[in-house]
Amino acid sequence: MSDDYKPVLRPGSDPLVFFKYPGADDASAIAKGHIMAAAMSRALHDGEVVVMGANSMLPLAAARLAQLTHAPDLTILAGASGGVNTLVEPLAPSSGDYANLVAEAVLQFPEVLMMQMGGRTDVFFAGGLQIDRRGNCNLATIGPHDRPELRGPGSAGLPWSKASRRTILCTTAHTKRLFVPKVDFVSAPGWPDGQGQGDGPGPSLVVTPLAVMDFSPEGNMRLVSLHLGVTLEDVKDNTGFTLIMPPGEVPVTPEPTPAELQLMRAFDPDGLLAIVV
Amino acid sequence: MSDDYKPVLRPGSDPLVFFKYPGADDASAIAKGHIMAAAMSRALHDGEVVVMGANSMLPLAAARLAQLTHAPDLTILAGASGGVNTLVEPLAPSSGDYANLVAEAVLQFPEVLMMQMGGRTDVFFAGGLQIDRRGNCNLATIGPHDRPELRGPGSAGLPWSKASRRTILCTTAHTKRLFVPKVDFVSAPGWPDGQGQGDGPGPSLVVTPLAVMDFSPEGNMRLVSLHLGVTLEDVKDNTGFTLIMPPGEVPVTPEPTPAELQLMRAFDPDGLLAIVV
Amino acid sequence: MDVEEAVSILIPDHAESLWVGGMHMHNVPMALVRGCIRQSKRFETLYAAPSASLAADLLIGAGLVERVVVGYLGFEHLGLAPAFRRAVESGAGNLEVVEADSGSLTLALQAGAWGQPFAPLPRGVEETSLVEPPSPFYRWVTDPFTDDIFLAARAIRPSVALIHCQQADEFGNGVFKGSPFTDRLLALASDVVIMQVEGVVSNNQILKYPQQTGVPSFRVAAVVPVTFGCHPTSSHRYYNYDDVHLRLYLQAASTVEGFENYLAQYVLGPEDQEEYMRRVQNQDWGAIPEGGV
């Protein structure tokens, strides 16, 4: 039996085949995935330790991009796989992928949780089936908990979000079904009454296919910038609550620089960032 | 820098040099160490898991001998080093020696404790500065605890002895100072009032340079056999309490068979078993 | 030992609890799981953590689970767990769901391994819906050193654990060629551990690199070699997950009939792994849906 890694079982199989759509082949285009990864990347600081769980392809790309640009001493704990400072060679869709073990160390998954729950990380990435204006995330159930309309996967590591200094929320959709006034179930706590950005650990940034948001000092979600081509109406129509508006005209989310794009395409040769959203 | 293992730092050094005495060079003699290791070996059963801590050269020799004879499926957890099923190539005086890592697996030391405290072992080996007639062991202090006459190393893993199905006590001395009516401090609990051999976990065997002992159903230490050349008076004079006597004449501890001796000498090329007592 | 034998001898017909190793669509000992379903092994409690996927969904869909304690049960970027969804959303089958989280479940497993009675939890769950209304999984405990109150989870010692190592010797010294995930701890914590492997190596090979032994043999009740045994999940460094087959499952299992057909075709039908793989390879490609989940 060979030890060689067989990335796919047979020729017809491709980890992302059913995500593929025409735009994936257009290497010159700047996709939503690139804009989102770059936006999150800029929110990470040199020397920080970031940890991520399931379904974290975009956060992983963001963290790796940060390492390759302004934050060379950023530490990435790629949950599930346990890879520490994976080289992301290449970017893979599953957090548990063997590709994440081209890395400096491999933690057992309990050790990843230990570092997260034990407060040894600065940034946690989260998401959910529902996110509300206080930044609460729901990954458990929609509808009555006893007989839900939608049974989600469960709260996973989300209850421990505040063990990290801040949490970045990242979603691959921006809809009224996802951004609701109040989540049906709190898996990751947002800002409680009377608290907001600046008051210790909590959600600090929200990055979606349409926009970047943060939270006001009162703890309500606030629009920061719109991605290129997205209108304010697009965001309002697809958000189930009223976002706080920034003063003046809403800026456009800075696009990735050519250097950033080049780096992302280098560690993402399959172009997954171009098709993930 | 080379990765080659340098067993000693310089020619003058020898891990056991100061234990050395003339008898060490007499390869033909059966030493106390051989008799004790063989006696403990016979008390181990195939399929059992044994765990040992500091200062366990004799228990390690006993367990390896058992594996090589009647108990091939015995599992050895060599505490400190964390070696699982070390080949004992060769026998080394310190429980943390790198020699113990010629093995099937290496546990982190917390995992060794986890297996011991979590009840996944059958036999624990213990000893002490004092051992009393109920099998209590003291590795902490002699005299008043606040201002002891002798400050020992501390209780180490001894408090967890009853997490193993039984405990074998092994000492390299047999004196009144060691075998006392009542220990000054209980590090490893012996048989409480009203309990004794057969009543669940507890000390089951005591092996010293003079004799083999066990415990009565009432939980008092009982003579089983005298090593070759040792008289009943020798034992009585060196034990600080009255041992229960076996019915009839006290048998002689069976000597190691030629096959057992050959095996011990094979994994103990330095003859440490000949000089440890 | 082969799958049928290991499952038949080592797992009682009505077992107290099961924890399946691997994580998401990686290193899941699916051949053993399919064996359990073929032999209708029932489990009072299934721990779905830290991240369960196909194994848990199949067992639940097959009606073999009475209670599931949920940390995470889904298919990551591929979608939600269809049989679990249906069981909960329809209420059919009386599946009891205990809502928990992956961190507490892992701490509880670790507490079980150490023989601790329970695991006090760091701050975190207090602010979530997990304790309101109270889940039976969490209780309040008073820290005897500070008198502060903390949440706690009862220690877990699974009665059965199924794990996958890429390699092991005949005695069960197992090697993870990629990530160990939670499976070393799982093997140390559980009463009965069955280890599925891709290949058997010599004991000499194990002795050469003892630091690489992920699971020591004394915790392993049986070693079961099954080539491609994790399919359709991955086995790190041996093969990736089969997203085509997983997608087929997710679509099929979105209806009761589809799930039953899948079960008949891929779990109950094939008497062994060879027949299973033949069916996988003869899969009707025309039936594979184009869209996502």
Next chain:
Amino acid sequence: MDVEEAVSILIPDHAESLWVGGMHMHNVPMALVRGCIRQSKRFETLYAAPSASLAADLLIGAGLVERVVVGYLGFEHLGLAPAFRRAVESGAGNLEVVEADSGSLTLALQAGAWGQPFAPLPRGVEETSLVEPPSPFYRWVTDPFTDDIFLAARAIRPSVALIHCQQADEFGNGVFKGSPFTDRLLALASDVVIMQVEGVVSNNQILKYPQQTGVPSFRVAAVVPVTFGCHPTSSHRYYNYDDVHLRLYLQAASTVEGFENYLAQYVLGPEDQEEYMRRVQNQDWGAIPEGGV
């Protein structure tokens, strides 16, 4: 970073707590410990567990420890800890001794790493003298699931940990070539981790075998390369312990004067490791005792 610099910058003059890695006479980062003594770093609490030896005995003898929490402090087959003995038996120096055990201390360290407030203990300590008269280390806690009472230990997060890896890259990705002992957990649990190494390897070397990285760099504040830095304890696969020197220490330290002489000759005198090794190699062999301890 060199020893003096690392100790000076990273360890406060009066630190809250210290846990030294290695075990018995193996893998103890002695060069760092000697650096701490040369710079008179004081430690409010020293954790002597799971098995402490020379490092703890020297620090106690030098009067730099206010409180020692004892799991095991001795020299295994070589004898008892002479400075520790004298401090306790004479009562001089007001050393506070907290009597504990290695299992509970390790569980408490693990609890600290997870951010748990305390560690409930399995059954065991109840039957010992450790709780009668009560040690401040143990308290009773009620299991909220069964109402049974268990002993518990408060979680420990050492403010300073000194550990030894045989190799590391410049960033602090450390490799244990032999046993990891308790040092991976120690590095994950402690606030400031200083890592002494025999040699520095390239980051590329680390990336080749990530599963062999015992300590990830993000937990390491400084990497301090010191050849033969564990002397007279061993560094697994690099050199064995120097029993001749250890025996010399044990005899010397059996009196106050002998201890002070040893300190002057081997700890305070040599300004760096090179000078220390020169003195070790010029050691007066005639002065080495023939007998045991």
